[in-house]
């Protein structure tokens with residue numbers, strides 16, 4: 001029998017907390033031979049029960065390190081928490097002992113990864129791996145866990161789960177592996193599911209199926225999701241809020257409607273222009289952002305995006321812009337986000353549905369309208385415009 | 398199976414060597430004394446030594462096919478009988494050595510990997526480097542002089558280890574003590590290799606994505622290593638240990654010679670010196686059979702550890 005870790009979040013008198021998960025000016029640095037890599041530099045966001053947060057940015061923008069930090073999986077050293085905090089149900093995860101973090105991992109916060117094949121252990125049967133969390137956290141025997149794994153595989157839509165549970169990962173196709181990963185992650189019914197580019201390694205039709213599955217399961221279990229992607233189109237349809245990251249720093253944060261209808265930051269505009277669109281009546285050409293992200297060791301002075309920004313001014317190179325509140329719960333780190341004339345440079349999108357459909361090139365994501373309700377309407381009072389530390393309302397928890 | 402070509406190749410090579418190596422084996426039986434002409438002729442005829450070498454080869458293979466490994470020139474016994482006598486000594490020594498190799502080599506490798514770059518890791522790396530570069534016979538002699546002589550003198554004979562033979566009724570020591578120094582010596586080099594392979598494999602496996610998954614599930618570091626990393630990391634280690642076991646089973650010529658161990662290796666070594674070709678030939682043929690059988694067993698155990706080999710890919714979605 002496996003020993004079950006005592007759950008610090010059951011039967012404990014936790015103080016009332018405002019948000020399920022809260023990142024507060026998080027800084028994660030890596031001390032390397034070449035210098036300090038500021039992989040995550042001042043990221044803040046909040047996540048409430050049942051909500052979805054999309055984290056978007058190019059490769060190397062610090063998305064994965066942010067996600068890994070939440071589960072305490074960043075290798076330390078070379079990594080270290082330089083500043084800030086992560087609070088789950090009001091409790092600091094950074095201050096937590098590893099024994100207590102083990103209770104959180106897979107039990108309260110679960111994670112799925114980009115490449116489902118390499119993320120599954122090749123020498124164990126899928127069923128054993130899917131049910132393993134239940135052995136650790138719920139004290140099930142191996143046999144009970146495999147029986148539960150059959151149910152879980154069935155839940156994520158794997159045909160013949162009774163037989164498939166005895167398969168090894170290499171006997172599954174890519175899409176089925178990611179379904180199995182989702183089953184594994186949801187085994188203990190976590191409050192938060194972090195999905196780090198879960199569809200990047202899959203082909204387009206399977207991508208849509210996986211996203212659909214995640215949304216369906218979210219509705220059923222009320223799981224909050226952090227959806228990490230480099231593709232705005234993927235989160236257009238499912239996120240309540242979106243955080244755009246560039247070179248380890250947050251550059252824009254707002255509701256999905258705000259990001260898609262009134263994007264503020266030139267980097268977000270660049271991301272939008274590089275989303276492939278299906279509708280041909282649009283005369284805007286597909287334009288990838290020029291250049292490459294800067295080295296995180298040697299960031300340009302001032303605005304991190306200045307070297308690639310088409311609208312760069314001298315001021316941008318002299319001073320570093322900070323996240324600033326521009327309108328209700330909508331933050332941007334561009335100096336000119338308050339300037340109405342400047343904002344005319346923004347690409348205009350008609351509907352988020354169009355973007356989602358264009359990116360995923362499939363008709364399965366029909367219910368894009370779901371996010372239109374509520375997210376803009378119930379924004380609370382204006383938070384203080386604080387330079388280094390921005391907070392969000394969204395739906396208050 | 399690659400068994401048949403390997404077998405033919407090895408026997409041909411041995412016959413070629415026999416043709417090249419100088420010295421009349423029959424004359425060597427007698428040593429200084431001369432041998433009666435009639436006896437000489439009997440031995441020559443029985444072994445077809447008057448025929449051309451390819452005819453001799455034909456006879457030899459024919460006999461082998463019937464399970465006849467030949468007859469020693471010197472001892473007047475069947476080769477197969479001689480090896481049946483010697484094999485248990487070799488096998489038990491190999492077993493002792495392989496146990497040491499598995500237990501010490503694997504634990505050293507695991508500790509090194511888990512405590513990467515720590516003092517203990519450096520210490521272990523240094524020790525394995527020394528072991529790898531140390532000649533086996535020299536290590537054997539060193540151990541003999543430390544535990545058999547120096548320690549004995551130091552403790553007034555109270556503590557010492559036997560330095561030769563595999564025990565028996567006439568030995569002053571309990572039998573198992575006889576195994577310690579020879580099996581440590583025999584295990585030394587491969588133990589160091591095992592530790593190194595284990596370390597690098599485990600480090601490699603620990604950087605894999607599925608290890609991150611295991612941590613993300615809430616497993617402790619200990620469980621991640623024991624349950625998720627070791628089985629994967631063991632696959633190449635098992636191959637190495639298996640092949641090594643095959644080599645040990647076929648007789649460790651150096652170790653057996655240094656410790657006067659009455660095993661297969663020493664028997665072959667003595668036979669080479671005395672040009673007792675049937676023993677050399679038979680010994681090598683037996684070794685080939687043992688090594689190939691063990692390799693087959695390794696392939697089977699490989700599949701046991703790695704389902705990707707056991708099952709083909711059946712994909713569906």
Ligand SMILES: Nc1ncnc2c1ncn2[C@@H]1O[C@H](COP(=O)(O)OP(=O)(O)OP(=O)(O)O)[C@@H](O)[C@H]1O
Nearest residue numbers: 030037039058059060061062063064065066078296
């Ligand atoms: N263990 C580490 N040691 C040193 N640097 C690291 C380490 N892990 C990550 N980094 C650095 O942190 C930065 C952010 O990496 P991260 O993996 O979070 O990017 P990402 O946004 O997830 O990109 P991708 O879309 O490619 O997954 C990168 O520059 C990376 O080189």
Ligand code: SF4
Nearest residue numbers: 303306309316334335
């Ligand atoms: S601050 Fe300047 S460089 Fe940075 S995004 Fe805005 S306009 Fe571009």
Ligand SMILES: [Mg+2]
Nearest residue numbers: 063064065196
């Ligand atoms: Mg990543």
